[in-house]
Amino acid sequence: MVKSPCINVCRMHAELGVCRGCYRTLEEIGDWSTLPDTEKRRVAQEAEARRAKIGPLEIV
Amino acid sequence: MSGAPAPVRLPAGMRLLERGWLSSNNIVLHEGDQATVVDSGYVKHAAQTVALVGRAAEGRCVTRLVNTHCHSDHVGGNAALQRAFACTILIPDGEADNVARWDETALDLAGLGQRNERFMHDGTLRAGDTLRMGGLDWLALAAPGHDMDSLVYYAPEARLLISADALWEDGFGVLFPEFGGEPGLQTARETLDMIAKLDLETVIPGHGPAFGEPQRALQRAYDRLEAFALDRGKLVRNALRVMVSFHLMDVGSAELPGIADLLERSPFATAASELYRLPMPAIAERLVGDLAGAGVLRIAGGRLYSV
Numbered sequence A: 001m002v003k004s005p006c007i008n009v010c011r012m013h014a015e016l017g018v019c020r021g022c023y024r025t026l027e028e029i030g031d032w033s034t035l036p037d038t039e040k041r042r043v044a045q046e047a048e049a050r051r052a053k054i055g056p057l058e059i060v
Numbered sequence B: 001m002s003g004a005p006a007p008v009r010l011p012a013g014m015r016l017l018e019r020g021w022l023s024s025n026n027i028v029l030h031e032g033d034q035a036t037v038v039d040s041g042y043v044k045h046a047a048q049t050v051a052l053v054g055r056a057a058e059g060r061c062v063t064r065l066v067n068t069h070c071h072s073d074h075v076g077g078n079a080a081l082q083r084a085f086a087c088t089i090l091i092p093d094g095e096a097d098n099v100a101r102w103d104e105t106a107l108d109l110a111g112l113g114q115r116n117e118r119f120m121h122d123g124t125l126r127a128g129d130t131l132r133m134g135g136l137d138w139l140a141l142a143a144p145g146h147d148m149d150s151l152v153y154y155a156p157e158a159r160l161l162i163s164a165d166a167l168w169e170d171g172f173g174v175l176f177p178e179f180g181g182e183p184g185l186q187t188a189r190e191t192l193d194m195i196a197k198l199d200l201e202t203v204i205p206g207h208g209p210a211f212g213e214p215q216r217a218l219q220r221a222y223d224r225l226e227a228f229a230l231d232r233g234k235l236v237r238n239a240l241r242v243m244v245s246f247h248l249m250d251v252g253s254a255e256l257p258g259i260a261d262l263l264e265r266s267p268f269a270t271a272a273s274e275l276y277r278l279p280m281p282a283i284a285e286r287l288v289g290d291l292a293g294a295g296v297l298r299i300a301g302g303r304l305y306s307v
């Protein structure tokens, strides 16, 4: 089982279109439960890459 | 099977929005041009909940919101969802007076340092009521234990159970009634017995992914209840751990005196004093040290952080 990247921040950044906590898009969060493990791993990696690129987001 | 590479499949008209632990899962069920949502998450996440539910309705009108029980992590988005979609809100009948009066003590809010947004319900559900959601007939079943008034929803033809916090893949929600002089342990065991008798293939819990092989989860839950019955300290420590980690998830970080204050005001204060036999600040220090050791929280620069 691939662990959910959710860290319980769960607020979207409107302009960037990613969650301020886990850096997933709304689509990636909404579809998470349906994804096979390979896709979950890909989404988690892409979210981490976004975190590295965007840097810290203010948690409002 | 928890090690399986693909998630368990749900019927075509259902969308599971798997959230974290501060927010419960939300389930969106399609029915013609309408949709029902089960549970609404924590208030702090309400904007994301509205966006996720709107997307999962796939163009349908969200006409109805159904709650399994009225804890803050399951009803925190009720007001926002109603504002966004003008949906009808149905809650368990046993919670109706508390919600109507917005009794923060009875709603397990006041003593846990949790927040919520007040909402008005439009109707109630009782055990034995049936609901049509997602192309399936669902039966409401009483599931006391974690919450004395909780309902779970069972779809016999799909052999599917929406189990709320009565049964998770690994455990169940804190047995709050035990701290208010009610038989939480005993009723939780009876609820597991009730679930064990259902013809069941898949469980959608209040937190965590949907799972198959419900017998395995039931066995783990029975084992944990047994451990709690044999050693009440385990039951108390579980409640304290959940309260502190929920609080840290909510506020992000806190200092030790804040945690001592939280403990002092909580419904677990007496049980914690009896267990640790120390003054409250010392209990908080001990508890926080234990939780840091267990990786449940992290301490940096004198502050405590959610992990």
Ligand SMILES: [Zn+2]
Pocket: B069, B071, B074, B146, B147, B165, B173
């Ligand atoms: Zn609950």
